[in-house]
Amino acid sequence: MYKMVKMEDTIRIPPSLFGEDLHKVIEDIVHKTFEGAYKKDYGVIVATDNIEPVGEGVVVHGDGALYQRVRFDALVFMPVLQEVVDALVCEIVEFGAFCHIGPIDALVHMSQIMNDFIEVDVDNERLIGKETKRVLTVGSKIRARIVAVSMNETSPRESKIGLTMRQPALGAHEWIEEERKKKEEKKGGGKK
Numbered sequence: 001m002y003k004m005v006k007m008e009d010t011i012r013i014p015p016s017l018f019g020e021d022l023h024k025v026i027e028d029i030v031h032k033t034f035e036g037a038y039k040k041d042y043g044v045i046v047a048t049d050n051i052e053p054v055g056e057g058v059v060v061h062g063d064g065a066l067y068q069r070v071r072f073d074a075l076v077f078m079p080v081l082q083e084v085v086d087a088l089v090c091e092i093v094e095f096g097a098f099c100h101i102g103p104i105d106a107l108v109h110m111s112q113i114m115n116d117f118i119e120v121d122v123d124n125e126r127l128i129g130k131e132t133k134r135v136l137t138v139g140s141k142i143r144a145r146i147v148a149v150s151m152n153e154t155s156p157r158e159s160k161i162g163l164t165m166r167q168p169a170l171g172a173h174e175w176i177e178e179e180r181k182k183k184e185e186k187k188g189g190g191k192k
Helices: 022-034 173-190
Strands: 002-013 043-059 066-077 084-093 096-101 104-109 118-121 126-129 135-137 141-150 160-164
Touching: 002 022, 002 043, 022 043, 022 066, 084 135, 096 141, 096 160, 104 141, 141 173
Parallel strands: 104 160
Antiparallel strands: 002 066, 043 066, 084 096, 084 141, 096 104, 118 126, 126 135, 141 160
């Protein structure tokens, strides 16, 4: 889930940057320090904006750097159990498909893709339903539900997120559309 939050933290401004435009230096350091980082209460910080210093900075003896408290708006992403997300398949492997969900990747395990035996074609990066002939490839847009979340606080991109597509209204977008059309045809066929 994406949301905007107000954050406050302290940054270190090295002495080599003294004399430069302080506001620009603060913005650059906040972007480099926080974007892509994980904060336990908020999630992965995707972007920062409206950055402003809070009070006066402090020079620490023996370091010489300026420690400045800053306040900023942050766009954060936190995967939430049971949340339904749209994703993009980015890699097909022997045991399933990795998908981009926001700034991190998640896995749809083979057993959670469809109610059909799945043939794996890693060379051509596709998963094929044996009976349904439905295909999942790199670049497929899917809708899935988050069923497992294990965040790696030091390296958010290495977090373990599990997805399922085996429920009504979930799956590749074209599969969902096929099912919707079938239902409409059934309704229309019964009214003649």
